Amino acid sequence: MKLIERYIFGKTVHAAAITLLAMVGVVWIVQALKGLDIITTNGQTLFTYFSLTSLAVPLLIQAVVPLSILLATIHTINALNSNSELVVISASGASTNVLAKPLLLVALVCSLATGSIGHFISPISLIKMNQFATEMRADLVSIVLREGVFKEVEPGLTFHVAKRGENGLLSGILIADERDPNSSTIYSAKEGVVASKNGMTMLVLRDGEIQQSNYSDGSVSVIKYESYFYDLSSLSGPTAVPRLPPNRRTTVELLSPDIDEYFFKKNPGDYRAVIHERFSEMLWPFAYVFVILAFIGQARSSRAGYGTAIGWAVIMLLVARGAAFPAKGMLKADPSAVLLIYGLPIFCILFGCWFVFTNRPVALPKPLQQIVDRNEQKMRQFGERLQKSYIAFRRRRAGVET
Template sequence: MIVDRMPLLERYLFGMTAKAFFGVLAALTGVIWTTQALRELDLVTSQGQTLWIFLVVTGLSLPSLAVILAPVALFGASLWALNRLNGDSEIVTMSAAGVGPWRLLRPLLALSLLVALLVGLMSVWAIPESLRMLRTQITQVRADVVANILREGQFTQIESGLVVHVRERRGGALLGIFVQDSRDPPQEIAYLAERGQIVEEGGSTFLVLENGSVQRREEAGKDPAIVVFQRYAFDLSPFTGAAEVTSYKPRERYTSELIRPDVSEAAYRSQPGRFRAELHERLVNPLYPVTFILIAFAAIGRPRTTRQNRATGVLAAIAAVAAVRIGGLGATNLLVSTPYAVIAVYGLPIAAGLAALWLIFRGPSTATATAAPSALLPAARA
C-alpha cells in the first residue's frame, strides 16, 4: 500500500533497493546459517536425530541472525542502489530536473521504516520466543538418550567422556551392555553387564544393570579395581533434563518480563544489569536501519559526475556504520555495569542519524552545477 501511493520515480528507487536488500539479506543469512549448521551436525551424526530436528534447531537461530544482519543488508543494498544511480548519471539527471534530495530520500526512508518494524518485531517477540523453543527442543533431544542407547551394535557418546554400547535389544531388555565413564580424569570407570533395562522412578531415569562388574582406575598406569555386582543402577537423569529446573536467561525472557522483572527472583538479583541491558538492546535495535540508510545517503546520495570519485564516500559510509554499530555494542555491554550507559545506547544511533541528515540538507551540492548536460534537461523534465 505504501508503494502504490509513491510517484513513479520513488517507486523505482524503492523497488530497486528492496530487491537488493532481500538478495543481500538472503546471502548473508545463508552464509552465517551454514557455518552454524555445520557445528550442529553432531545432532544427526552422533546423537541419532532426524534431519527435521536438525533443521528445526538450526532454523530457530534465524531471528537472532536477522536482527543483526537486516540493518547491514539494508545499508549494503542502499549503497549499491545509490552508487548505481550515480554511475548511470540518473541522480544527476533527476537533480537537474528539479528533484531535491528529499524526494530521493523518501523511498529509502520508507523501506528503512519497514525494516525497522521487522527488526523491532524480531527483537521484542520473535527472538525470545525462538530461544525458548530452542531450549525446549534441546531438552527433548537430551531426553531422547533412551532412544540413543537402544541402538544396537553402536558406540553412542551421551556426552563428552561418557560412551554407551548395547550389543542387542530384545523386547524391553538390553543385552551385552558396556558403559565407559571418563568424565572425571584421571579416574576412569567401566561398567560391564550381561543385561539391563531403562527404569523411570520418581521423575528420574536409571539404567539398571544386572550381573556385571565395575572396573575403576584411579590413576593412569595402575591396575583397575574390579567389583562384581548383581544389580546396579546408573543414573541417567542429568542427561535427560528430567531433574532440571527451568531458569530462563535474560535473552530468553519475554519483553514484558524485562520491563517488570520479579525482583525477588534469584536470577534477577544475581545479574540485574543483564536484564537492563537486554531490554534496552531490544528497544534500540529498530533505530539502526534508519540510521544506516541516512549514513549511506549522506555519503553518496547527492549528485556526482562520473569524474568524481565515489569510492571515498563509500569507504567513509562503511567506516561510519562500523563505528556506530561497534560503539552501540560496547555501550550495551557497559550498560550491564552502569545504568548511565543508556544515554550512549540510544545517543549513538540518534546522533549519527541527525549528523547524516545535516550533511544531506546542509546545502546544494557543487556537483549539481556541472552535473547534467543541457541536452538532458528537456528529457529529464518530461
C-alpha cells in the same frame, strides 16, 4: 509514491532481500554444522535437524538486517549514479526527498522487523531451541546407546548397540550390569527401541536372553524372552527447571521482572542493558540510510571522489557502531551509559538529516579542505618522483642509457 519512488523502493528491497538471504544462509549453515553432532549421536531424522537449526533463524535475521540495508542502500544509490539516473532526477528539479523517501520507507520496514524479532520472536525461538536441544541431549539414545561403542554410563553398567536403523530401531543390543559385587546380569537382544510412557523411559528389548551369574555358588541361569522392558528412567536423573537469562526473555517480561529470579538478583543491570539494546537497535537502519544519503545522495562522477565518499560514510558508521558495543557493556553497571546507547544512532540520523534536507554534500571546512588538497598534491608529486627513480634504477640495471 511516485513512479520513480516506487522504482527506487523496489530496487532497494530487491537488493536488501538478496543480501539478507545470502548472509542468513551462510551463517545458518555454519551454525547448523555446529549442532550436527546432536543429530548424528541421536539418530534423528533430517526433519528434526532442520527443525532445531531453523529456530536460530530469527536471531540471525536480527543480526544481519541492519547490514543488509546498509549494503542495499549503497548498491542502489551507486547503481542510480552509475546509470546517470541521479543526474536525470537532479536535472528534472526534483529534491533529495525523491531518493530519501523510498530508502527511509525500507529503513522503517527493517526497523519494525528488527524490533519485533528482538522484542518477541527471537527470545521465544531461543527458548524453544534450548528446550529442543536439551531434550535431545537428555535422550538416553544419544547418551547411552551409541552405535558401535561400549558405553559405561556408571561403574559396573555398560551398554552396547551394534547398529542403529531407521525410526530409532536398534540392533545387536548388549547390557552388562555388574553393579552388584555378588552377581552379574547380562541382557542381550536382537533388536530394541526406546519408548516413553507415564514419564518413564524404557528400552523395549525383543528376541533375546538374560544371563544371570551368582558369584557365591558359581551358578548361571539363562532366561529367553520375546519382549522385555528395561527401565532407563533411573539413568536420566531429575529434569532441572531452566533458568532464563535476560536475552531469552521478551521485553514485556524484562519490564516487569521477578525480583526473586536468579539472574535479576545476580545482576539487575543485565535486564536494563538488554531492554535498551533492543530499542536502540531499531534506530540503526535510519542512521545507516541517512549517513549514506548525506555522503553519496547527490549525483557526482568518480573523479569527484565518489568512491572516497562511500569509504568515509562506511568508516563513520563503523566508528559509531563500534562505540555502541562497549556502551552496551557499560550500561550493565552505569545507567548513564544509556545516553551513549541512543546518542550514537541519533547523532548519525541528525547528521544525515542536516545534509539531506539542506541538499548539501558532505564536505570538509574550506581551510581543512585546502590542507587536505595540498597534502594530496604533495603525495601525488612524491609518487611521481618515486616512479621516475624506480624506472631510472631499472634502466641502469639493464645497462640502458637514459
